[in-house]
Amino acid sequence: MNDLLELMVDRQLNRRGIGDVKVLEAFRKVDRRLFVAESDQAYAYDDRPLTIGFGQTISQPYIVALMTQLLRLKGKEKILEVGAGSGYQTAILAELGDEVYAIERIPELAASAEKRLSDLGYNRVHIRSGDGSVGWVEAAPFDCILVAAAAPSISASLSKQLKPGGRMVAPIGTRMSQQLFLIEKDANNVIKVSRNDRCVFVPLIGKEGWPIV
Numbered sequence: 055m056n057d058l059l060e061l062m063v064d065r066q067l068n069r070r071g072i073g074d075v076k077v078l079e080a081f082r083k084v085d086r087r088l089f090v091a092e093s094d095q096a097y098a099y100d101d102r103p104l105t106i107g108f109g110q111t112i113s114q115p116y117i118v119a120l121m122t123q124l125l126r127l128k129g130k131e132k133i134l135e136v137g138a139g140s141g142y143q144t145a146i147l148a149e150l151g152d153e154v155y156a157i158e159r160i161p162e163l164a165a166s167a168e169k170r171l172s173d174l175g176y177n178r179v180h181i182r183s184g185d186g187s188v189g190w191v192e193a194a195p196f197d198c199i200l201v202a203a204a205a206p207s208i209s210a211s212l213s214k215q216l217k218p219g220g221r222m223v224a225p226i227g228t229r230m231s232q233q234l235f236l237i238e239k240d241a242n243n244v245i246k247v248s249r250n251d252r253c254v255f256v257p258l259i260g261k262e263g264w265p266i267v
Contacts, residue, residue: 059085062099062115072119076127080149081119086112089142089170106140108160110256113202117234117253118143124223124236124250125198127151134193134215136186136224137202137258141167144179147200153178155193157186159259187260189215196220203258204232208247211262218243225255229264 063081072078087098089112094104103111122143127133131151138144138156144167147154156179158164164183171179180193186201187209194215201212201224208226216222218241225232234250257264 056085058099059087062086062101066101066115067119070116072116072123074123074126076129076150077119077123077146080122080146081115083149084142084145086115086142088174089140089145106163108163110139110160110163112140112142113255117251118146120251121200121202121223121234122146122150124234125200125221127198131197132193134190134196134199134212135202136189136199136212137256138167138181139163139202141171141181143200143202144171144181145174145176148176148179151198154180155190155196156181157184157190159183159186185260187211187258187262191215198222199224201225201258202255203263204229204255205258205263208235208237209262213237213239213245225253229257230254 090098090104101114101116103114106112127150133147133151133154135156138158144156161183164181168181188211195217197217197220199212199222204225216239220239222237224235226235233252236248238246
């Protein structure tokens with residue numbers, strides 16, 4: 055691991071309250087530099103989002119870590135990720151769970167993320183292009199769901215695809231500003247919602263997200 059990556063993990067994650075040792079180790083294993091555009095290599099370890107083309111971004115490391123930590127992964131989970139982007143969050147989830155299903159709306163990004171993750175040896179990751187707001191019915195149910203795009207409300211389809219005892223984290227709000235919601239489903243399918251940090255994500259475009267404008 056290089057020194058800049060270690061500084062990122064220490065200063066941007068650990069010192070800001072990311073205390074899950076497994077999450078921190080996953081960030082040490084997954085080099086963010088491999089998931090950003092060549093023109094942004096010098097900024098790969100900065101705590102800020104970076105463009106990945108098609109109007110999309112790779113999220114800042116702290117937000118990726120916070121969302122991951124909120125899922126409380128133990129290593130056996132089947133996970134759905136909505137908004138795969140460049141595959142960075144996907145790789146982090148693959149380090150911590152058992153199997154990851156990732157949906158990306160933009161076909162070109164889905165194809166490049168799939169190739170990148172395959173080249174890196176992630177063989178328990180499944181990626182497809184489609185409307186992530188309605189989930190992945192054929193692969194459901196999921197132990198955990200991570201939504202990496204902003205929605206106006208909690209998707210009913212995604213909630214339905216969450217197992218009893220499962221957890222989902224999603225940015226909910228307006229197109230311009232959101233708050234991270236942790237959605238937990240108990241053994242009786244009762245939903246509990248708690249709110250966490252404020253954030254700004256690209257919009258979740260789809261049937262249960264935002265319309266294309």
